[in-house]
Amino acid sequence: NSKVGLLVFIAILLHKVPEGFTVASIMLASGRSARKARIASLAIGAATIAGVVTVAILRTRVNAAVAYALPFSAGVTLYVAASDLIPEVNHKEEKNPIVSIVVFVGVALFYLLHQLIDL
Structure with a gap:
């Protein structure tokens, strides 16, 4: 797509x-x-x-593989972010809400791009 x-x-x-x-x-x-x-x-x-x-x-040859590779890649990325990066940032002595805000802004940006492309 x-x-x-x-x-x-x-x-x-x-x-x-x-x-x-x-x-x-x-x-x-x-x-x-x-x-x-x-x-x-x-x-x-x-x-x-x-x-x-x-x-x-190799577009015609990789189409079938993309159906498996893309969700796998997304899952690995989400796992690393959720289990390693975000908890590590939140364990610091000084609590800084900016990290959480930036994560949510990134998610919102991706959502907005998705909405713009679907127009």
Whole structure:
């Protein structure tokens, strides 16, 4: 479905920018050079593009697999967020409601995008 594809594209695009910053920050914090940090961030972006191109080329062959892979991927993401990330943030000494607000804003953004695409 092209509507689902567009939503997934937007989600991946929004996710990759902070992921690149995270990878670069970790590389720099571990003493690597800025050049190596840029290369690592570019490698992640290139791997994403390679995955998109591969799926586009093999589109007819992967349609059946997508029916199983997409729900599995969504389930893993929800499990990691619910069991590891959100509780870890909430266990800090200083309670900050901004984290919960940002999570709900993200869910609302995805819902609004879904509604806009269905118009």
